[in-house]
Amino acid sequence: MRTPIVAGNWKMNKTAAEGTALVRAMMADLMAIPEVQTVFCPPFLAVPDVARLIQGSTLAIGAQDLYWEESGAFTGEVSPVMVTEFCQYVIIGHSERREYFGEKDQEVNKKVIAALAQGLTPIVCVGETLALRDEGRTETWVRDQVVAALQNVSAEETAGLVIAYEPIWAIGTGRAATPEDAEQVCGEVVRATIADLYDQATAEAIRIQYGGSVNPGNAEEIMIQPNIDGGLVGGASLQAESFAAIVRSTASAKGLI
């Protein structure tokens, strides 16, 4: 059985002081649910303080991005080596990075490879726009994104990583995908693509998250879906009660508590 994983993507929110206060407010609740792997993804400047705070606990830290080179003249960037000093996970190819910072599939792939080389677990984001969905192109789009992100990644490496299916029209809109639609893409598209690219065992092992307006009210019905192994949570991860409630709903939906 796959260990469910819920990650809080804070995006560009929370100073180091605010971030540690937020984590302090929910740490005890989250540590009481070790059945779910909980990951905080703060902005870089809050990462070290949050990492120190949760050191030795069941909780984990993820970066929101990285650059693929190990070091050098790349002003403003953070390397995988630097990320591993504090983080176990790293979000790669979030739709906001693709949309606002021009990140392309090929760069996403380079980042995935660089992260894996440092022993980080990538959370690779894929998802379609509303226009693509309306045109009936969701399946081919998501499949192509998965294939591109995993170029030259081995079956063993793929089995250990996380893919987050995040329909762009559902992110920050309050309009989550229906549990059925989310399950369909996570299962029949993402997991099926992994089976085609590698084998059934790899497809069974990889963890697939749903992201896009997950909140305490809809988490249970989404997380109960068999091909959804957790969530990538934006807005609702910025409040202790709502994030803890989502983690608890995930454990309950999977029959773990």
Ligand code: PGA
């Ligand atoms: P949201 O964001 O939960 O605020 O919709 C999800 C994400 O972008 O990861």
